[in-house]
Amino acid sequence: xxxxxxxxxxxxxxxxxxxxxxxxxxxxxxxxxxxxxxxxxxxxxxxxxxxxxxxxxxxxxxxxxxxxxxxxxxxxxxxxxxxxxxxxxxxxxxxxxxxxxxxxxxxxxxxxxxxxxxxxxxxxxxxxxxxxxxxxxxxxxxxxxxxxxxxxxxxxxxxxxxxxxxxxxxxxxxxxxxxxxxxxxxxxxxxxxxxxxxxxxxxxxxxxxxxxxxxxxxxxxxxxxxxxxxxxxxxxxxxxxxxxxxxxxxxxxxxxxxxxxxxxx
Amino acid sequence: xxxxxxxxxxxxxxxxxxxxxxxxxxxxxxxxxxxxxxxxxxxxxxxxxxxxxxxxxxxxxxxxxxxxxxxxxxxxxxxxxxxxxxxxxxxxxxxxxxxxxxxxxxxxxxxxxxxxxxxxxxxxxxxxxxxxxxxxxxxxxxxxxxxxxxxxxxxxxxxxx
Numbered sequence: 001x002x003x004x005x006x007x008x009x010x011x012x013x014x015x016x017x018x019x020x021x022x023x024x025x026x027x028x029x030x031x032x033x034x035x036x037x038x039x040x041x042x043x044x045x046x047x048x049x050x051x052x053x054x055x056x057x058x059x060x061x062x063x064x065x066x067x068x069x070x071x072x073x074x075x076x077x078x079x080x081x082x083x084x085x086x087x088x089x090x091x092x093x094x095x096x097x098x099x100x101x102x103x104x105x106x107x108x109x110x111x112x113x114x115x116x117x118x119x120x121x122x123x124x125x126x127x128x129x130x131x132x133x134x135x136x137x138x139x140x141x142x143x144x145x146x147x148x149x150x151x152x153x154x155x156x157x158x159x160x161x162x163x164x165x166x167x168x169x170x171x172x173x174x175x176x177x178x179x180x181x182x183x184x185x186x187x188x189x190x191x192x193x194x195x196x197x198x199x200x201x202x203x204x205x206x207x208x209x210x211x212x213x214x215x216x217x218x219x220x221x222x223x224x225x226x227x228x229x230x231x232x233x234x235x236x237x238x239x240x241x242x243x244x245x246x247x248x249x250x251x252x253x254x255x256x257x258x259x260x261x262x263x264x265x
Numbered sequence: 266x267x268x269x270x271x272x273x274x275x276x277x278x279x280x281x282x283x284x285x286x287x288x289x290x291x292x293x294x295x296x297x298x299x300x301x302x303x304x305x306x307x308x309x310x311x312x313x314x315x316x317x318x319x320x321x322x323x324x325x326x327x328x329x330x331x332x333x334x335x336x337x338x339x340x341x342x343x344x345x346x347x348x349x350x351x352x353x354x355x356x357x358x359x360x361x362x363x364x365x366x367x368x369x370x371x372x373x374x375x376x377x378x379x380x381x382x383x384x385x386x387x388x389x390x391x392x393x394x395x396x397x398x399x400x401x402x403x404x405x406x407x408x409x410x411x412x413x414x415x416x417x418x419x420x421x422x423x424x425x426x
Binding site: 001002003004005006008028031032035036038039048050052076099100101102103105106180181182 | 268284285286288307308309310312315321322323324327328329331332334376379380383396398399400
């Protein structure tokens with residue numbers, strides 16, 4: 001790991017100022033991705049701005065029927081939150097299956113969503129539940145947020161302050177985890193909310209995506225039988241030592257059907 | 266860049282000068298000489314480096330020492346009451362022969378104690394196996410580790426730890 005200058009601001013405003021003043025600065029939230037990246041010398045920031053002391057970024061609250069989760073809220077807090085479990089149990093379940101207990105004690109929702117790892121779990125929930133990402137400057141709709149491989153709508157120096165999830169009538173997340181890393185080989189989040197039915201797939205492609213054909217079928221009949229004949233093309237899906245694109249395309253169908261069955265329980 | 270860092274380790278106030286990039290596990294091992302916490306994979310997968318920071322189980326190879334500024338850290342060295350009286354989890358590991366080479370043991374014991382407390386001293390075998398997902402034993406001696414944790418849960422409860 002190359003050395004860097006370390007900062008520990010206490011407010012979002014101070015953190016943003018540091019990130020803007022130092023063009024090569026990186027924000028660190030839980031560090032579950034950034035620290036391994038630094039160790040491998042895949043990044044060389046001049047400055048690291050630690051958000052750990054920014055109290056206003058942590059916590060879970062209810063706003064109307066929405067669950068609003070602060071950007072620095074840890075996976076373990078989301079997994080065990082009574083509010084999340086009551087409003088959107090699928091979201092608590094998802095958080096409780098990220099990485100391992102120690103990773104869940106450090107990793108944060110804002111860090112995960114801002115990083116947009118193709119195999120991360122949270123992007124599936126953000127898109128399927130049609131969540132809104134709030135930053136220090138604006139609100140961004142889920143469909144506008146995730147742009148591609150590790151790419152988001154966030155501008156330089158823009159921080160996720162919270163994410164607002166609408167309560168779901170029915171929702172479930174099913175993932176086929178990589179047995180070593182627990183990252184999603186394929187994860188499918190299915191949700192029926194006031195906005196309609198959404199099916200979001202993570203792990204399979206370079207970035208989270210929706211399956212419109214499944215959404216239309218489930219809108220008419222919310223059962224796994226309704227999507228049993230829908231397949232998705234393998235073109236453009238991830239192919240690596242863990243599984244081919246064809247295998248992942250197949251898993252999307254399997255995980256989607258399991259998610260619908262779980263949502264109906 | 267040299268930075269002063271201060272924290273409490275096993276109830277004792279400690280401080281030192283570190284680089285921003287110094288990991289907590291390096292601070293513990295190389296600055297404080299507390300080599301009970303091990304570095305196995307150094308990629309936050311194996312769990313040999315697990316310590317407790319402010320009541321949360323974390324992998325000390327994936328947190329900077331400066332991020333633990335002002336924290337209360339507990340390591341494997343802080344568990345036993347005295348050289349003659351082990352923590353119930355350590356005792357259970359000994360009784361059940363829950364180690365082979367012993368390299369993963371400090372992290373296993375730290376994770377196991379956290380696991381027992383989070384589950385309010387009530388565990389079953391499936392839960393223990395699932396909860397150990399962040400700790401690897403390359404001797405593959407999991408069976409006795411699971412037995413030890415199941416035995417330690419009631420022992421910790423009656424010992425009030």
